[in-house]
Amino acid sequence: MGEFEVHRVRFFGLVPAGVRCLACQPRGGRLALARTDGAVEVYNFAANYFQEKVIPGHEARSVEALCWAAGDRLFGAGLSGDITEYDLALLCAARSVDGCGGPIWSMAANSSGTQLAIGCEDGSVKLFQVVPGGIQFERNLDRRKGRILCLSWHPSDTHIAAGSIDFLRVFDVCSGQTVQRIMVNYHVLKVRRECIVWSIAFLSSGTVITSDSFGRVQFWDWQRGTLMESHTVSTSAVLSLAVSEKEDSIIVGTSTGATYQFQLLPVKMGSLEKRWVRTKPFQHHTHDVRAVAHSSTALISGGLDAQLVIRPLMEKMQKKGYDAALRKFTFPHRRLVSCARKARLLLFQFSQHLELWRLGSTDETGKDGEVLPLCRMPEHLVQLKSKGPEHIYCSCVSPCGGWVAYSTASRFHLYRVQYEGDGVSIKKVPKVPKLLLPAYQLQFSSDSGSLFVASARGSVHVLQLLEPGGCKHLHTFRPPSGSPEAVYLLASSADGHWLAAVGGDWAIHIYDLKCFKHHCTVPTYSCAVTALAIHPVTNNLVITYSDQQLFEFSIPEKQYTAWSRMVQSCGLHRVWLERDSPITHITFNPKNPSHILLHDIYMFCVLDKSLPLPDNSALLMNQSTLKQLPETARQRQLHAFKICKKFQPLLFADLLDENCLVMVERPIMDIKTQLPLPIQQKKFGT
Amino acid sequence: MAALCESFTLCGLGPSGGVGLGGGLLALEPGPDPDHVLLTDRGRTATLFKVSDQKPLGCWSVKHGQIITCPVVCNFETHEYIAVHDDKVLRIWKNKDINLDKVFKATLSADVYRIHSLPNGGPVVLFKGGGVRTLDVLLEAPQQEIENVISDEVIKWSEAFMEGQQPVLIFTTEKDGDFFVYVQKLKMNSLHRYKLEQQESSKPLSFTAYIKNQIITLLCLYSNDSVYKVLIPLQQNTEEEEQILSKSLLLNLSVSGSVLKGTSFVVLDKDHVAVLGSLAASGEESKECLTIWNTKFQTLQTSKELPLGTSGQLWCYEEKFFFTHGKVLTVIMYKCETSSLAAAVGKLKDSQTPDVSSFVNWNTLGDEELVVSLQSQQSVALKSESKMTLRSKRNTVAKVQPDTLSVGQLLLNLKDASTTAFEDELRQLMSKAQMPDFQATIGCVITALINRCKTNPKYYPRNFLLQIVQTRDLSYSLCPDLMAVALEKKDVHLLQICLQRFPDIPEEITYACLKVFLISEAYLQGIDVNLESVICYIDIEFNNKEVKTEIVENGFNVELEQDIWDTKITKETHLMSDGEFCPVGPQKAALLNAVLHSAYSETFLLPHLKNLPAQQAVLFLRYLYYLYVKCSEKINTTLPGIRSPTINQIMDWMCLLLDAQFTVMVMLPEAKELLSNLHKFVRAQVRFYSELNKIEGSLRELQRLNHQKDSQTYSIEVLELI
Numbered sequence A: 001m002g003e004f005e006v007h008r009v010r011f012f013g014l015v016p017a018g019v020r021c022l023a024c025q026p027r028g029g030r031l032a033l034a035r036t037d038g039a040v041e042v043y044n045f046a047a048n049y050f051q052e053k054v055i056p057g058h059e060a061r062s063v064e065a066l067c068w069a070a071g072d073r074l075f076g077a078g079l080s081g082d083i084t085e086y087d088l089a090l091l092c093a094a095r096s097v098d099g100c101g102g103p104i105w106s107m108a109a110n111s112s113g114t115q116l117a118i119g120c121e122d123g124s125v126k127l128f129q130v131v132p133g134g135i136q137f138e139r140n141l142d143r144r145k146g147r148i149l150c151l152s153w154h155p156s157d158t159h160i161a162a163g164s165i166d167f168l169r170v171f172d173v174c175s176g177q178t179v180q181r182i183m184v185n186y187h188v189l190k191v192r193r194e195c196i197v198w199s200i201a202f203l204s205s206g207t208v209i210t211s212d213s214f215g216r217v218q219f220w221d222w223q224r225g226t227l228m229e230s231h232t233v234s235t236s237a238v239l240s241l242a243v244s245e246k247e248d249s250i251i252v253g254t255s256t257g258a259t260y261q262f263q264l265l266p267v268k269m270g271s272l273e274k275r276w277v278r279t280k281p282f283q284h285h286t287h288d289v290r291a292v293a294h295s296s297t298a299l300i301s302g303g304l305d306a307q308l309v310i311r312p313l314m315e316k317m318q319k320k321g322y323d324a325a326l327r328k329f330t331f332p333h334r335r336l337v338s339c340a341r342k343a344r345l346l347l348f349q350f351s352q353h354l355e356l357w358r359l360g361s362t363d364e365t366g367k368d369g370e371v372l373p374l375c376r377m378p379e380h381l382v383q384l385k386s387k388g389p390e391h392i393y394c395s396c397v398s399p400c401g402g403w404v405a406y407s408t409a410s411r412f413h414l415y416r417v418q419y420e421g422d423g424v425s426i427k428k429v430p431k432v433p434k435l436l437l438p439a440y441q442l443q444f445s446s447d448s449g450s451l452f453v454a455s456a457r458g459s460v461h462v463l464q465l466l467e468p469g470g471c472k473h474l475h476t477f478r479p480p481s482g483s484p485e486a487v488y489l490l491a492s493s494a495d496g497h498w499l500a501a502v503g504g505d506w507a508i509h510i511y512d513l514k515c516f517k518h519h520c521t522v523p524t525y526s527c528a529v530t531a532l533a534i535h536p537v538t539n540n541l542v543i544t545y546s547d548q549q550l551f552e553f554s555i556p557e558k559q560y561t562a563w564s565r566m567v568q569s570c571g572l573h574r575v576w577l578e579r580d581s582p583i584t585h586i587t588f589n590p591k592n593p594s595h596i597l598l599h600d601i602y603m604f605c606v607l608d609k610s611l612p613l614p615d616n617s618a619l620l621m622n623q624s625t626l627k628q629l630p631e632t633a634r635q636r637q638l639h640a641f642k643i644c645k646k647f648q649p650l651l652f653a654d655l656l657d658e659n660c661l662v663m664v665e666r667p668i669m670d671i672k673t674q675l676p677l678p679i680q681q682k683k684f685g686t
Numbered sequence B: 001m002a003a004l005c006e007s008f009t010l011c012g013l014g015p016s017g018g019v020g021l022g023g024g025l026l027a028l029e030p031g032p033d034p035d036h037v038l039l040t041d042r043g044r045t046a047t048l049f050k051v052s053d054q055k056p057l058g059c060w061s062v063k064h065g066q067i068i069t070c071p072v073v074c075n076f077e078t079h080e081y082i083a084v085h086d087d088k089v090l091r092i093w094k095n096k097d098i099n100l101d102k103v104f105k106a107t108l109s110a111d112v113y114r115i116h117s118l119p120n121g122g123p124v125v126l127f128k129g130g131g132v133r134t135l136d137v138l139l140e141a142p143q144q145e146i147e148n149v150i151s152d153e154v155i156k157w158s159e160a161f162m163e164g165q166q167p168v169l170i171f172t173t174e175k176d177g178d179f180f181v182y183v184q185k186l187k188m189n190s191l192h193r194y195k196l197e198q199q200e201s202s203k204p205l206s207f208t209a210y211i212k213n214q215i216i217t218l219l220c221l222y223s224n225d226s227v228y229k230v231l232i233p234l235q236q237n238t239e240e241e242e243q244i245l246s247k248s249l250l251l252n253l254s255v256s257g258s259v260l261k262g263t264s265f266v267v268l269d270k271d272h273v274a275v276l277g278s279l280a281a282s283g284e285e286s287k288e289c290l291t292i293w294n295t296k297f298q299t300l301q302t303s304k305e306l307p308l309g310t311s312g313q314l315w316c317y318e319e320k321f322f323f324t325h326g327k328v329l330t331v332i333m334y335k336c337e338t339s340s341l342a343a344a345v346g347k348l349k350d351s352q353t354p355d356v357s358s359f360v361n362w363n364t365l366g367d368e369e370l371v372v373s374l375q376s377q378q379s380v381a382l383k384s385e386s387k388m389t390l391r392s393k394r395n396t397v398a399k400v401q402p403d404t405l406s407v408g409q410l411l412l413n414l415k416d417a418s419t420t421a422f423e424d425e426l427r428q429l430m431s432k433a434q435m436p437d438f439q440a441t442i443g444c445v446i447t448a449l450i451n452r453c454k455t456n457p458k459y460y461p462r463n464f465l466l467q468i469v470q471t472r473d474l475s476y477s478l479c480p481d482l483m484a485v486a487l488e489k490k491d492v493h494l495l496q497i498c499l500q501r502f503p504d505i506p507e508e509i510t511y512a513c514l515k516v517f518l519i520s521e522a523y524l525q526g527i528d529v530n531l532e533s534v535i536c537y538i539d540i541e542f543n544n545k546e547v548k549t550e551i552v553e554n555g556f557n558v559e560l561e562q563d564i565w566d567t568k569i570t571k572e573t574h575l576m577s578d579g580e581f582c583p584v585g586p587q588k589a590a591l592l593n594a595v596l597h598s599a600y601s602e603t604f605l606l607p608h609l610k611n612l613p614a615q616q617a618v619l620f621l622r623y624l625y626y627l628y629v630k631c632s633e634k635i636n637t638t639l640p641g642i643r644s645p646t647i648n649q650i651m652d653w654m655c656l657l658l659d660a661q662f663t664v665m666v667m668l669p670e671a672k673e674l675l676s677n678l679h680k681f682v683r684a685q686v687r688f689y690s691e692l693n694k695i696e697g698s699l700r701e702l703q704r705l706n707h708q709k710d711s712q713t714y715s716i717e718v719l720e721l722i
Helices: A562-570 A625-626 A632-638 A668-674 B135-140 B360-382 B383-400 B407-414 B419-431 B438-455 B463-470 B480-489 B492-501 B509-521 B545-549 B558-564 B566-579 B586-597 B602-609 B614-633 B647-660 B660-668 B669-706
Strands: A001-007 A019-024 A030-035 A040-044 A048-053 A063-070 A073-077 A084-089 A094-099 A103-109 A113-122 A125-131 A134-140 A150-153 A160-161 A167-173 A178-184 A197-203 A207-212 A216-221 A225-232 A238-243 A247-255 A256-264 A274-283 A287-293 A298-303 A308-312 A326-330 A337-340 A345-349 A351-360 A380-385 A393-396 A403-407 A412-420 A423-428 A441-444 A450-454 A460-468 A469-478 A487-492 A498-503 A508-512 A517-521 A531-536 A540-547 A552-553 A583-586 A593-598 A602-607 A641-643 A650-657 A660-667 B003-010 B025-030 B036-042 B044-050 B055-061 B068-077 B080-085 B089-093 B102-105 B114-119 B122-127 B132-134 B154-164 B164-173 B178-185 B190-196 B204-212 B215-222 B226-232 B243-245 B248-254 B258-271 B274-279 B286-293 B301-305 B316-317 B319-324 B328-336 B714-721
Touching: A019 A063, A019 A298, A040 A073, A063 A103, A084 A103, A084 A134, A094 A134, A103 A150, A103 A274, A134 B714, A150 B480, A160 A197, A167 A197, A167 A207, A167 B243, A216 A238, A216 A287, A225 A274, A247 A287, A247 A298, A256 A287, A256 A298, A274 A337, A337 A393, A337 A650, A345 A393, A351 A403, A380 A403, A380 A423, A393 A441, A403 A441, A403 A450, A403 B286, A412 A641, A450 A487, A450 A498, A460 A498, A487 A531, A487 B419, A498 B286, A508 A540, A531 A583, A583 A650, A593 A650, A602 B419, A625 A632, A625 A641, A641 B714, B003 B044, B003 B301, B025 B068, B025 B316, B036 B068, B044 B068, B068 B114, B068 B122, B080 B114, B114 B154, B114 B164, B122 B135, B122 B154, B132 B135, B154 B204, B164 B204, B164 B215, B178 B226, B215 B258, B226 B243, B226 B669, B258 B286, B258 B316, B258 B328, B286 B328, B301 B647, B419 B438, B419 B463, B438 B463, B438 B480, B463 B480, B480 B492, B480 B509, B492 B509, B492 B586, B509 B586, B509 B602, B509 B614, B586 B614, B602 B647, B614 B647, B614 B660, B614 B669, B647 B660, B660 B669
Parallel strands: A001 A660, A019 A287, A150 A197, A197 A238, A238 A287, B190 B243
Antiparallel strands: A001 B714, A019 A030, A030 A040, A040 A048, A063 A073, A073 A084, A084 A094, A103 A113, A113 A125, A125 A134, A150 A160, A160 A167, A167 A178, A197 A207, A207 A216, A216 A225, A238 A247, A247 A256, A256 A274, A287 A298, A298 A308, A308 A326, A337 A345, A345 A351, A351 A380, A393 A403, A403 A412, A412 A423, A441 A450, A450 A460, A460 A469, A487 A498, A498 A508, A508 A517, A531 A540, A540 A552, A583 A593, A593 A602, A602 A641, A650 A660, B003 B328, B025 B036, B036 B044, B044 B055, B068 B080, B080 B089, B089 B102, B114 B122, B122 B132, B154 B164, B164 B178, B178 B190, B204 B215, B215 B226, B226 B248, B258 B274, B274 B286, B286 B301, B316 B319, B319 B328
């Protein structure tokens, strides 16, 4: 098919923030995750664990606890002392209430989701009523000294167990009194170390489970105040604990990065007596596992190494499929890199700054696999620091490289960048139009003449860029039937005629830029859109979904193309469908209209529509096989998917020109070196 | 490791139940359910306790003036309680009964010593005169006459077991310092009386016993601070007169200068006993304590001081000790895990280790062998005289200690017995599976057999020797003459087994075996040898030649060979089909495999191999060549089957044989073709492997390319997609 000159970029120094807490939506299909930088993410189980929503962090808003209440409302609390409710449609912090008890270490919602309990630094446990439009302080429970590090409601909502340093307490919710106080360090009196109860769970049987800094998981009878079982799982602390809904399985996470499953199993086959047995150990993390969650089919753990690991319980799996695979997420499911094709620039988005780089070049050519000598090194042109505590939502560089735009929760910035020889001058565009902020996605038109700003309630603003450095608001598109959700992906056509926008409700609207009107809506598909792009020649919209399906929709004809129908009727290759990370970017080769270039974290693929689709018996990743075959034999083996797995983990890939690619990698080892040292563990022979 | 755990008080004791010998309780018996015990004091009262709750569940007393003389036991089948008061009056009641006056009563004709209640066998009543009845039999006619079997001996201790379906009662009696053991099998109505071997200046204080594998193990705590073990086989067919039970020292209750004066003890498991007594170090006041000892390692595992004193009684039920401590009845829980070195390093595979220790006590072996060999030497030198001295010596020995015959002496005694009597006696000796120093004993037995063979050339107990060698872990050094005799008798099967089982055969003997195996072809045809090492690869059917010619692989392709030696194809195939035939029969092959498998040292074997006759050497080499070709057929170069020789063994022997017989081989015309075939075959292999070696560099380079990872942050590379 051809040779590409690949610019292999590894200087994007992204270090994802560690996972601080996890919350499974009760009886729902979502997982909320908070990171140490205050970012909150929502993963959708039904959409193949797609990272559906991201609320970027905030310097002053650490999140120590997350919980779902009143159905689908998400609350977070942290060391700032505030309880924050997140707006999952507008992807921002909706409102905050001061807990009045100093830093908040823990928060838990009762089983009906009507009340929140928070555990504060001053040793108090406070109850808040969840009311429409906010929360309301209800009462204080019996206050004693010692910060409350963890909380758990009894499933009947009558009692709350709270873990503190050296002891745990059980409160009666009605009377507010402490009805039981259990010293947890009783058995290690000789050691004068404080024992921190890191996590607690209250079972309906009256058993309280604690995990503590001595590496123990203990089961208490709260009424008698006696220890029923104690399992030492680690020499270091057990930081997190989660119980399955059926209360027959728990997962704990330790500071050595190991997680363990405990199961309530009969002592003998058929026996009624059951005991908690440590069944499965896992070592997926290298650092503290600060958060664990137990969904009905999987054990979920998040660590300070920024990994979210979803380990399905094979005994709950009916068949081998997408759900049955172990998956690890380290990187976001959206792109943080944008590329100025013509100017050969890359813009990297960090949480609070942007970096603009110019790619190097070579004047040599070579054979497959060769590394070419550089005649110019890449150059770090500009670092743009975002002022204020807010983290960046999105950013973009124009194809000509002359404009850079980014948005935070409350501010939108547009810069004019000018290149004089080797020097760069950057100028902020004053008086940007007042828009409804934040912007969730930015996209320049291919001629760099206008900027599309994805905004709340399904709307997209069109800004016209003016020389030498100005802009004006041209139009705002809104979906005809309205939508509460924010737009999170945009695509514009190369001829400047069409614009496609996807909102949180996964509906794809196509707008006509020539006459500023709504053109059509792509038939809805019940899965999250992970990437979309409009073909520069045919104006076909290519859409990838989180279930790995691939569609091609002809915008002029307002219908799926024949090729797309053919793909649907033949079905995609099994191996393609079983991949576990979503396609995050699609691009095209204008010189080869039949080619679609797409990539996910682990592979880069050129999809050649002119070739037959592989059936399940064929080898999907056949590049290395093909290379060994003689020219004549290759023809029979060719199929549409040309997959290259050489570049991993791949954060971004784009076509610079006809046969020049840019690949942005972020090797995991480079991230690991940025993390603090993990707890040293003695291994044999070391 | 055994360990004492937490303790608690079960109940306080009345004035009679105090400390000191003679005080204390009458007995503590297990209750009707787990975790229940029945306590009978030395007065009128019996109490049922739930141990874990430390709570009495029931209490029964006899009238004033009456006294309970036999501990209350529970009939596990009916959940009734049985007691005897005033020696003769039997009472049976249930849980709900309150007043013992109103419950079932039977007056017996003789004094009861004890009632033993067995979980599946019902209660058994032991009378003071030694008579035994089951309760059922007794209740049919309470006034039946009870025989007196022990005349004026006094019962000191009794215990009952279930052996299979029948209850077995064992009790010990004393009379004038002599101790007797009675074993009564109730169903068979057989009573055995044994006399306990006497011990100078000490006497048994306490007994305990357990039953395992039809053997009662009686442990006796002697006043010389030692625990002795006595084995009493239940299977005793001959009604002999009084047998004397010999005892062996199990444990010496002394640790680093201080001695434990035990008063009572219990067995915890096969390696642990608990002893209650007073620990007295020289010059210090003795302290009463409860101790757990490991009999395997002869160590004190744990102890607990009991400063308030005890009554010297100790009971143990369900992993709990019960004893009086001061004015209370104390319960201590214990843990007792099998202690072994393997357990200590975490490599214990199976807790069911065989009971027979598989190590040899060299001291005893030395002594006994010394006696035997001394005697045999004497018998050779001074034949007539030695018999005289022997007999007289035996007599004197018998006079001094008629009841303790060591194995060596027994064997000496048997020296002149008839063949059948001799073998019977030895078989009996071997069947006593739990003898101490069993290994040494077997060695002595075999030596005795061999000596007999030597003196009587017609005598050769072929099957008996085979049986011993096959079933026991023996070694050459334990019975050095065995293989020599087998060689002499040409007992190739025994030699095969010995080669397979003995780890320490001298090279001389190995060579002798090899020679015998190689020579004796015709004679081997009908002989029964173990063929498991050859059965998987040898071609028993020699007639079927078509099958053989098609296998031409030898670890590499025919094509490859053809490429290299195009001209030699015909010869090569001829060679292969030649190599296909096994030059020896399966019996001989199996025997030779046993030789190939045995351990040897080249330096010591080489001189012997030089003596091998040329014909045999060529035959052996041919067989080795055949094996080598067979091995090379498989990709993993191993022969199938159990105990089949490995390629390294084959190669080593081949080299060794060629080294030893080089000149002969070169000279011998019939060896010439064999050698040249061997040479060609090996050269082909060497070429093949050297070709592989050439590729190795390229493969490594490929691997290196694969692992080459540039740590650069930026590069421009060429990627080709097809």
